[in-house]
Amino acid sequence: xxxxxxxxxxxxxxxxxxxxxxxxxxxxxxxxxxPTKSEIAARLLRQLPDVKPSDYALGSxxxxxxxRTRLEENANAGADAVAAGxxxxxxxxxxxxxxxxxxxxxxxxxxxxxxxxxxRLKRVVTLEMAVNQCLKTHxxxxxxxxxxxxxxxxxxxxxxxxxxxxxxVRVPPAxxxxxxxxxxxxxxxxxxxNFACASCHLQNAGRHYAEAALxxxxxxxxxxxxxRGGAPVTLHARIRECLELMGAAPFAAGSEELNHLEYFxxxxxxxxxxxxxxxxxx
Amino acid sequence: xxxxxxxxxxxxxxSAFAAAPPAPALDLFVRADKGNCIAxxxxxDGAGPATRADVGPRLEGARMRTLGRSAxxxxxxxxxRANPDTVMPPFGRHRLxxxxxxxxxxxxxxxxx
Numbered sequence: 015x016x017x018x019x020x021x022x023x024x025x026x027x028x029x030x031x032x033x034x035x036x037x038x039x040x041x042x043x044x045x046x047x048x049p050t051k052s053e054i055a056a057r058l059l060r061q062l063p064d065v066k067p068s069d070y071a072l073g074s075x076x077x078x079x080x081x082r083t084r085l086e087e088n089a090n091a092g093a094d095a096v097a098a099g100x101x102x103x104x105x106x107x108x109x110x111x112x113x114x115x116x117x118x119x120x121x122x123x124x125x126x127x128x129x130x131x132x133x134r135l136k137r138v139v140t141l142e143m144a145v146n147q148c149l150k151t152h153x154x155x156x157x158x159x160x161x162x163x164x165x166x167x168x169x170x171x172x173x174x175x176x177x178x179x180x181x182x183v184r185v186p187p188a189x190x191x192x193x194x195x196x197x198x199x200x201x202x203x204x205x206x207x208n209f210a211c212a213s214c215h216l217q218n219a220g221r222h223y224a225e226a227a228l229x230x231x232x233x234x235x236x237x238x239x240x241x242r243g244g245a246p247v248t249l250h251a252r253i254r255e256c257l258e259l260m261g262a263a264p265f266a267a268g269s270e271e272l273n274h275l276e277y278f279x280x281x282x283x284x285x286x287x288x289x290x291x292x293x294x295x296x
Numbered sequence: 297x298x299x300x301x302x303x304x305x306x307x308x309x310x311s312a313f314a315a316a317p318p319a320p321a322l323d324l325f326v327r328a329d330k331g332n333c334i335a336x337x338x339x340x341d342g343a344g345p346a347t348r349a350d351v352g353p354r355l356e357g358a359r360m361r362t363l364g365r366s367a368x369x370x371x372x373x374x375x376x377r378a379n380p381d382t383v384m385p386p387f388g389r390h391r392l393x394x395x396x397x398x399x400x401x402x403x404x405x406x407x408x409x
Contacts, residue, residue, distance in 0.1 A: 206390050208376075213383040214351075222348040224335040261392075 048201045051232075051282055054216060058230050062220045070233030071286050073294075077220050077227035085293055092170055092241040092291025099171025099246075102164065107152045113168065116148035125176035126288045129277045131189035138192045138277045141169060142248070142268065159250060159268030166246030170239050173290035180287055181236060183280040196278030199271060200231070205262025211275075214256075226296070235276070235283040237292035246291070249276055321404035324397055331393060331401060336384070340409045352384060357408035368402045 049057070055067070065076050075082040103113045103121065114120040128141040139147075142165055146156045157165040185193045200211045212231065214223060219230035239246035250267035253275060257264035265271040322344055326334045334344065336351035360368060370377065373388030387393040393401070 206392060207385040208390060209383060209385070217381075217383060218351050221351050223351055225348055228351075 048197045049216075051284075054231055054282065057216065058219060058232060062230065065220065065230075067232065068286070070230045071236040071283070071289070073229035073233070073237075073292075074227040076229070076233075084295075088241075088293035091244065091293040092174070092239075092246070094244060095167050095170040095239075095241060095246045096174050096291065099167035099169070099174075102168050103171050107154055109152055111152055113145060113148055116151070117144075117172075120175075121172045122175045123179050125173040125290070126179035126181050127183065129183065129273060129280055131184070131186055131192065133186070133188055136188075137270075138189065138273045140268075140273055140276055141172065142250075143273070145169075145172075159266075160248045160254075162245045162247065162251075166239050166248055166251075169248060170241075170246045170291055173238060173288065176288050177290060178287055180285050181280060181283045183277065183284055185277075185281060189277075192274050193277055193281065195271075196274035196276070199275050200278055205257065205260035207259070207261040209260045211256065231279070232282045233286055235280040236286050237289050239291065240294045241291050242294050242296070247294070249279075321397075321400040324393065324401050325404065330397070331387060333401075343408055355405060355408060357406070360405040360408055365402050365406060368405055369398060372398045372401060 058070070059067070069076040072082060072085065075085045106112055117124055125141055128144070129138045131137075132139045137143075142157075142159045145165065145168055146159075149156050157168070159165055203210045203213070214228050215231045215234065218228050221228055235249065238249045238252075240252060241247070248267065250272045253272060254264035254267065324330045324333075325339075325344060326332070328335075333352075333355075334347055334349060336349050338347060338349055338354040339345075340354075340356055363371075371384070372393065374386040375382045375384040376386055376389075385392060388395070388398055
Protein backbone atom coordinates (compact mmCIF):
# COMPACT_ATOMS: atom_id res chain seq x y z
CA UNK A 15 0.00 0.00 0.00
CA UNK A 16 2.76 2.42 0.90
CA UNK A 17 5.36 3.38 -1.64
CA UNK A 18 8.47 4.45 0.21
CA UNK A 19 10.67 6.84 -1.66
CA UNK A 20 14.09 8.12 -0.87
CA UNK A 21 14.99 11.73 -0.47
CA UNK A 22 13.88 12.84 -3.88
CA UNK A 23 10.35 12.79 -5.09
CA UNK A 24 9.32 10.37 -7.77
CA UNK A 25 6.10 9.57 -9.47
CA UNK A 26 2.84 11.33 -10.07
CA UNK A 27 0.68 12.84 -7.41
CA UNK A 28 -2.47 11.47 -5.99
CA UNK A 29 -5.87 12.28 -7.33
CA UNK A 30 -8.74 12.19 -4.90
CA UNK A 31 -9.70 8.69 -5.96
CA UNK A 32 -6.22 7.29 -6.25
CA UNK A 33 -4.91 4.90 -3.66
CA UNK A 34 -1.38 6.06 -4.32
CA UNK A 35 0.45 7.53 -1.38
CA UNK A 36 3.91 8.96 -1.36
CA UNK A 37 5.82 8.56 1.83
CA UNK A 38 8.96 10.46 2.59
CA UNK A 39 11.52 9.06 4.90
CA UNK A 40 12.69 12.48 6.05
CA UNK A 41 10.87 13.97 8.96
CA UNK A 42 11.35 15.64 12.27
CA UNK A 43 12.82 12.33 13.27
CA UNK A 44 14.87 10.27 10.91
CA UNK A 45 13.31 6.99 9.92
CA UNK A 46 15.54 4.96 12.21
CA UNK A 47 14.39 6.49 15.47
CA UNK A 48 11.10 8.04 16.41
CA PRO A 49 10.94 9.76 19.77
CA THR A 50 9.61 7.74 22.70
CA LYS A 51 6.62 8.82 24.73
CA SER A 52 8.82 10.36 27.40
CA GLU A 53 10.78 12.30 24.77
CA ILE A 54 7.50 13.54 23.27
CA ALA A 55 6.20 14.51 26.72
CA ALA A 56 9.44 16.35 27.52
CA ARG A 57 9.35 18.20 24.23
CA LEU A 58 5.75 19.32 24.77
CA LEU A 59 6.57 20.48 28.30
CA ARG A 60 9.41 22.61 26.96
CA GLN A 61 7.41 23.92 24.03
CA LEU A 62 4.20 24.63 25.97
CA PRO A 63 5.35 25.83 29.39
CA ASP A 64 2.00 27.50 30.10
CA VAL A 65 -0.21 24.48 29.43
CA LYS A 66 -0.79 21.75 31.99
CA PRO A 67 -0.38 18.27 30.47
CA SER A 68 -3.79 17.39 31.92
CA ASP A 69 -5.22 20.05 29.57
CA TYR A 70 -3.67 18.62 26.39
CA ALA A 71 -6.82 16.59 25.79
CA LEU A 72 -8.82 19.80 25.35
CA GLY A 73 -7.12 20.15 21.96
CA SER A 74 -7.34 23.67 20.53
CA UNK A 75 -9.27 24.81 23.60
CA UNK A 76 -6.16 24.27 25.75
CA UNK A 77 -4.78 27.39 24.05
CA UNK A 78 -7.91 29.52 23.91
CA UNK A 79 -9.93 30.53 26.98
CA UNK A 80 -12.96 31.60 24.93
CA UNK A 81 -13.06 28.29 23.07
CA ARG A 82 -12.70 26.46 26.36
CA THR A 83 -15.79 28.22 27.71
CA ARG A 84 -17.76 27.21 24.62
CA LEU A 85 -16.54 23.63 25.03
CA GLU A 86 -17.88 23.61 28.56
CA GLU A 87 -21.19 25.16 27.44
CA ASN A 88 -21.52 22.35 24.90
CA ALA A 89 -20.61 19.55 27.30
CA ASN A 90 -23.90 17.80 26.52
CA ALA A 91 -23.76 18.09 22.76
CA GLY A 92 -23.47 14.30 22.54
CA ALA A 93 -26.60 13.49 24.54
CA ASP A 94 -28.75 12.57 21.52
CA ALA A 95 -26.00 10.45 19.97
CA VAL A 96 -25.47 8.64 23.27
CA ALA A 97 -29.20 7.92 23.60
CA ALA A 98 -29.39 6.62 20.02
CA GLY A 99 -26.25 4.53 20.59
CA UNK A 100 -27.75 3.05 23.74
CA UNK A 101 -30.80 1.96 21.75
CA UNK A 102 -28.56 0.15 19.25
CA UNK A 103 -26.48 -1.34 22.06
CA UNK A 104 -29.47 -2.91 23.73
CA UNK A 105 -31.53 -3.78 20.63
CA UNK A 106 -32.17 -7.54 20.43
CA UNK A 107 -30.65 -9.51 17.55
CA UNK A 108 -32.74 -12.30 16.02
CA UNK A 109 -31.07 -14.74 18.42
CA UNK A 110 -32.21 -12.65 21.37
CA UNK A 111 -28.72 -11.44 22.24
CA UNK A 112 -27.49 -7.83 22.13
CA UNK A 113 -24.26 -5.92 21.57
CA UNK A 114 -24.21 -5.41 25.34
CA UNK A 115 -24.17 -9.17 25.91
CA UNK A 116 -20.89 -9.56 23.97
CA UNK A 117 -18.90 -7.45 26.44
CA UNK A 118 -18.01 -7.86 30.09
CA UNK A 119 -20.25 -5.82 32.37
CA UNK A 120 -22.47 -4.85 29.43
CA UNK A 121 -19.59 -2.73 28.10
CA UNK A 122 -19.11 -0.60 31.20
CA UNK A 123 -15.54 0.69 31.74
CA UNK A 124 -13.96 -1.20 28.84
CA UNK A 125 -13.27 1.55 26.29
CA UNK A 126 -10.17 2.86 28.09
CA UNK A 127 -8.44 -0.45 27.30
CA UNK A 128 -8.86 -0.16 23.51
CA UNK A 129 -7.22 -0.65 21.10
CA UNK A 130 -5.84 -3.92 22.42
CA UNK A 131 -3.62 -6.56 20.92
CA UNK A 132 -5.34 -9.90 20.30
CA UNK A 133 -2.65 -12.58 20.43
CA ARG A 134 -4.91 -15.15 18.79
CA LEU A 135 -5.80 -12.94 15.83
CA LYS A 136 -2.32 -11.37 15.89
CA ARG A 137 -4.03 -8.03 15.28
CA VAL A 138 -4.64 -4.76 17.02
CA VAL A 139 -8.36 -4.71 17.82
CA THR A 140 -10.09 -1.35 18.06
CA LEU A 141 -13.39 -0.90 19.87
CA GLU A 142 -15.05 -0.60 16.46
CA MET A 143 -13.59 -3.98 15.43
CA ALA A 144 -14.80 -5.55 18.66
CA VAL A 145 -18.32 -4.26 17.95
CA ASN A 146 -18.20 -5.75 14.46
CA GLN A 147 -16.85 -9.06 15.79
CA CYS A 148 -19.93 -9.25 18.02
CA LEU A 149 -22.27 -8.46 15.13
CA LYS A 150 -20.55 -11.12 13.03
CA THR A 151 -20.77 -13.75 15.76
CA HIS A 152 -24.50 -13.17 15.92
CA UNK A 153 -25.10 -13.18 12.17
CA UNK A 154 -25.83 -9.47 12.00
CA UNK A 155 -24.79 -7.14 9.16
CA UNK A 156 -21.59 -5.29 10.07
CA UNK A 157 -21.35 -1.53 10.54
CA UNK A 158 -19.11 0.64 8.37
CA UNK A 159 -16.22 1.50 10.72
CA UNK A 160 -16.80 5.28 10.67
CA UNK A 161 -20.51 5.50 9.82
CA UNK A 162 -21.96 8.30 11.96
CA UNK A 163 -25.46 6.77 11.83
CA UNK A 164 -24.52 3.36 13.27
CA UNK A 165 -20.96 2.73 14.47
CA UNK A 166 -20.48 6.37 15.52
CA UNK A 167 -23.57 6.25 17.74
CA UNK A 168 -22.63 2.92 19.32
CA UNK A 169 -19.10 4.19 20.02
CA UNK A 170 -20.54 7.42 21.48
CA UNK A 171 -22.49 5.29 23.94
CA UNK A 172 -19.92 2.62 24.89
CA UNK A 173 -17.16 5.13 25.34
CA UNK A 174 -19.43 7.27 27.52
CA UNK A 175 -19.70 4.21 29.79
CA UNK A 176 -15.97 4.64 30.46
CA UNK A 177 -16.02 8.39 31.16
CA UNK A 178 -13.46 9.25 33.82
CA UNK A 179 -11.45 6.03 33.39
CA UNK A 180 -7.79 6.58 32.69
CA UNK A 181 -6.67 5.48 29.23
CA UNK A 182 -4.78 2.20 29.80
CA VAL A 183 -3.57 0.80 26.50
CA ARG A 184 -1.03 -2.00 26.80
CA VAL A 185 1.64 -2.91 24.29
CA PRO A 186 2.78 -6.46 25.00
CA PRO A 187 6.05 -7.62 23.38
CA ALA A 188 4.15 -9.45 20.63
CA UNK A 189 2.45 -6.16 19.63
CA UNK A 190 5.57 -4.06 19.39
CA UNK A 191 5.85 -4.29 15.61
CA UNK A 192 2.25 -3.03 15.19
CA UNK A 193 2.90 -0.23 17.63
CA UNK A 194 6.12 0.71 15.82
CA UNK A 195 4.16 0.84 12.56
CA UNK A 196 1.75 3.35 14.14
CA UNK A 197 4.61 5.44 15.45
CA UNK A 198 6.37 5.34 12.09
CA UNK A 199 3.20 6.55 10.35
CA UNK A 200 2.90 9.43 12.80
CA UNK A 201 6.44 10.61 12.10
CA UNK A 202 6.68 9.98 8.36
CA UNK A 203 6.09 12.71 5.83
CA UNK A 204 3.25 11.73 3.55
CA UNK A 205 1.42 13.16 0.61
CA UNK A 206 1.91 16.06 -1.72
CA UNK A 207 2.30 18.66 1.05
CA ASN A 208 5.06 16.65 2.66
CA PHE A 209 3.74 16.83 6.23
CA ALA A 210 4.00 14.19 8.91
CA CYS A 211 1.32 14.10 11.59
CA ALA A 212 4.09 15.18 13.94
CA SER A 213 4.90 18.23 11.77
CA CYS A 214 1.69 19.77 13.04
CA HIS A 215 0.83 18.00 16.29
CA LEU A 216 4.30 17.84 17.82
CA GLN A 217 6.67 20.22 16.04
CA ASN A 218 3.99 22.94 15.96
CA ALA A 219 1.66 21.95 18.80
CA GLY A 220 0.00 25.04 20.21
CA ARG A 221 0.76 27.19 17.16
CA HIS A 222 -2.03 28.24 14.83
CA TYR A 223 -2.57 26.55 11.50
CA ALA A 224 -4.99 29.03 9.90
CA GLU A 225 -7.35 29.81 12.80
CA ALA A 226 -6.94 26.58 14.77
CA ALA A 227 -4.43 26.00 17.55
CA LEU A 228 -2.81 22.63 16.85
CA UNK A 229 -3.61 19.97 19.44
CA UNK A 230 -0.62 18.17 20.98
CA UNK A 231 0.04 14.50 20.11
CA UNK A 232 -0.48 13.56 23.75
CA UNK A 233 -4.18 13.88 24.56
CA UNK A 234 -5.48 13.33 21.03
CA UNK A 235 -7.05 9.95 21.83
CA UNK A 236 -9.13 10.61 24.95
CA UNK A 237 -12.37 12.19 23.80
CA UNK A 238 -13.77 10.14 20.89
CA UNK A 239 -16.04 10.35 19.11
CA UNK A 240 -16.18 14.09 18.60
CA UNK A 241 -19.61 15.63 18.26
CA ARG A 242 -19.87 18.01 15.35
CA GLY A 243 -23.25 19.40 14.31
CA GLY A 244 -24.84 16.82 16.63
CA ALA A 245 -23.26 13.85 14.83
CA PRO A 246 -20.43 11.62 16.04
CA VAL A 247 -17.07 11.78 14.23
CA THR A 248 -14.85 8.78 14.94
CA LEU A 249 -11.08 9.04 15.38
CA HIS A 250 -10.50 7.35 12.03
CA ALA A 251 -12.86 9.76 10.29
CA ARG A 252 -11.01 12.70 11.85
CA ILE A 253 -7.57 11.40 10.94
CA ARG A 254 -8.77 10.97 7.37
CA GLU A 255 -9.54 14.70 7.29
CA CYS A 256 -5.95 15.45 8.30
CA LEU A 257 -4.65 13.08 5.63
CA GLU A 258 -6.66 15.05 3.05
CA LEU A 259 -5.03 18.22 4.36
CA MET A 260 -1.66 16.57 3.81
CA GLY A 261 -2.51 15.86 0.19
CA ALA A 262 -2.37 12.12 0.83
CA ALA A 263 -4.98 9.62 -0.30
CA PRO A 264 -6.48 8.82 3.10
CA PHE A 265 -6.23 5.28 4.44
CA ALA A 266 -9.70 3.74 4.77
CA ALA A 267 -11.47 3.89 8.11
CA GLY A 268 -10.85 0.54 9.75
CA SER A 269 -7.62 -0.07 7.78
CA GLU A 270 -4.62 -1.59 9.51
CA GLU A 271 -2.75 1.69 8.99
CA LEU A 272 -5.35 3.66 10.96
CA ASN A 273 -5.68 0.89 13.54
CA HIS A 274 -1.94 1.12 14.20
CA LEU A 275 -1.95 4.91 14.23
CA GLU A 276 -4.79 4.78 16.75
CA TYR A 277 -2.85 2.25 18.85
CA PHE A 278 0.12 4.63 18.97
CA UNK A 279 -2.04 7.68 19.72
CA UNK A 280 -4.01 5.91 22.44
CA UNK A 281 -0.79 4.78 24.10
CA UNK A 282 0.45 8.39 24.09
CA UNK A 283 -2.73 9.33 25.99
CA UNK A 284 -2.27 6.64 28.66
CA UNK A 285 -3.07 7.97 32.10
CA UNK A 286 -5.32 10.78 30.88
CA UNK A 287 -9.02 10.41 31.71
CA UNK A 288 -11.32 9.28 28.93
CA UNK A 289 -14.11 11.76 28.20
CA UNK A 290 -16.21 10.73 25.25
CA UNK A 291 -18.21 13.00 22.97
CA UNK A 292 -16.20 16.19 23.03
CA UNK A 293 -17.95 19.00 21.18
CA UNK A 294 -16.15 20.51 18.20
CA UNK A 295 -17.40 23.32 16.02
CA UNK A 296 -15.32 22.28 12.99
CA UNK B 297 -10.61 43.66 6.54
CA UNK B 298 -12.17 46.74 4.93
CA UNK B 299 -8.76 47.83 3.69
CA UNK B 300 -8.20 44.38 2.33
CA UNK B 301 -11.51 44.46 0.43
CA UNK B 302 -10.60 47.87 -0.94
CA UNK B 303 -7.24 46.55 -2.08
CA UNK B 304 -8.89 43.66 -3.88
CA UNK B 305 -11.32 46.05 -5.57
CA UNK B 306 -8.46 48.36 -6.55
CA UNK B 307 -6.64 45.39 -8.00
CA UNK B 308 -9.66 44.24 -9.94
CA UNK B 309 -10.34 47.65 -11.45
CA UNK B 310 -6.66 48.29 -12.21
CA SER B 311 -6.40 45.04 -14.10
CA ALA B 312 -9.47 45.96 -16.13
CA PHE B 313 -7.45 48.79 -17.66
CA ALA B 314 -4.07 47.16 -18.10
CA ALA B 315 -3.36 45.51 -21.44
CA ALA B 316 -1.52 42.50 -19.98
CA PRO B 317 -2.41 42.62 -16.33
CA PRO B 318 -0.05 40.84 -13.92
CA ALA B 319 -2.22 38.07 -12.52
CA PRO B 320 -2.81 38.75 -8.84
CA ALA B 321 -0.90 36.30 -6.64
CA LEU B 322 -2.97 36.73 -3.50
CA ASP B 323 -5.20 33.90 -4.74
CA LEU B 324 -2.18 31.58 -4.86
CA PHE B 325 -1.32 32.67 -1.32
CA VAL B 326 -4.76 32.00 0.16
CA ARG B 327 -6.25 29.15 -1.85
CA ALA B 328 -6.24 25.84 0.03
CA ASP B 329 -5.63 23.96 -3.23
CA LYS B 330 -2.68 26.23 -4.15
CA GLY B 331 -0.07 27.65 -1.75
CA ASN B 332 -2.36 27.93 1.26
CA CYS B 333 0.48 30.06 2.63
CA ILE B 334 -2.09 31.92 4.72
CA ALA B 335 -2.52 28.83 6.92
CA UNK B 336 1.02 29.33 8.25
CA UNK B 337 2.04 32.95 7.56
CA UNK B 338 0.54 36.29 8.50
CA UNK B 339 0.78 39.18 6.05
CA UNK B 340 1.33 42.87 6.86
CA ASP B 341 -1.93 44.67 7.74
CA GLY B 342 -4.04 45.27 4.66
CA ALA B 343 -2.02 43.01 2.37
CA GLY B 344 -4.33 40.02 2.89
CA PRO B 345 -6.84 38.52 5.27
CA ALA B 346 -5.91 38.78 8.95
CA THR B 347 -5.43 35.38 10.62
CA ARG B 348 -3.93 33.88 13.75
CA ALA B 349 -1.54 31.69 11.73
CA ASP B 350 1.88 31.48 13.34
CA VAL B 351 3.46 28.23 12.15
CA GLY B 352 5.77 30.28 9.92
CA PRO B 353 7.11 33.83 10.37
CA ARG B 354 5.09 36.92 9.44
CA LEU B 355 6.13 37.92 5.92
CA GLU B 356 7.20 41.58 5.75
CA GLY B 357 8.17 43.32 2.50
CA ALA B 358 11.50 44.69 3.78
CA ARG B 359 12.66 41.20 4.80
CA MET B 360 11.48 39.73 1.47
CA ARG B 361 13.48 42.34 -0.48
CA THR B 362 16.55 41.62 1.67
CA LEU B 363 16.24 37.91 0.93
CA GLY B 364 15.87 38.69 -2.75
CA ARG B 365 14.07 37.00 -5.62
CA SER B 366 16.46 34.10 -6.07
CA ALA B 367 16.42 33.02 -2.41
CA UNK B 368 12.65 33.39 -2.33
CA UNK B 369 12.28 31.24 -5.43
CA UNK B 370 14.55 28.62 -3.82
CA UNK B 371 12.42 28.69 -0.67
CA UNK B 372 9.27 28.06 -2.67
CA UNK B 373 10.76 25.36 -4.88
CA UNK B 374 12.19 23.39 -1.94
CA UNK B 375 12.61 24.88 1.53
CA UNK B 376 14.02 21.56 2.75
CA ARG B 377 17.30 22.34 1.00
CA ALA B 378 17.93 25.13 3.50
CA ASN B 379 16.26 23.38 6.43
CA PRO B 380 15.60 19.62 6.20
CA ASP B 381 13.27 19.81 9.21
CA THR B 382 11.05 22.57 7.88
CA VAL B 383 7.31 21.98 7.73
CA MET B 384 6.90 24.34 4.77
CA PRO B 385 5.84 22.26 1.75
CA PRO B 386 8.23 21.96 -1.23
CA PHE B 387 5.86 23.72 -3.61
CA GLY B 388 8.06 23.38 -6.68
CA ARG B 389 9.58 19.96 -6.04
CA HIS B 390 6.16 18.46 -5.32
CA ARG B 391 4.54 20.34 -8.17
CA LEU B 392 1.98 22.03 -5.95
CA UNK B 393 2.79 25.20 -7.91
CA UNK B 394 4.28 25.54 -11.38
CA UNK B 395 7.23 27.79 -12.23
CA UNK B 396 5.00 30.66 -13.41
CA UNK B 397 2.96 30.50 -10.20
CA UNK B 398 6.14 30.56 -8.12
CA UNK B 399 7.35 33.61 -10.05
CA UNK B 400 4.04 35.37 -9.41
CA UNK B 401 4.34 34.61 -5.70
CA UNK B 402 7.92 35.89 -5.60
CA UNK B 403 6.76 39.19 -7.15
CA UNK B 404 3.92 39.31 -4.63
CA UNK B 405 6.36 38.81 -1.75
CA UNK B 406 8.89 41.45 -2.81
CA UNK B 407 6.04 43.93 -3.32
CA UNK B 408 4.65 43.45 0.19
CA UNK B 409 4.54 46.57 2.38
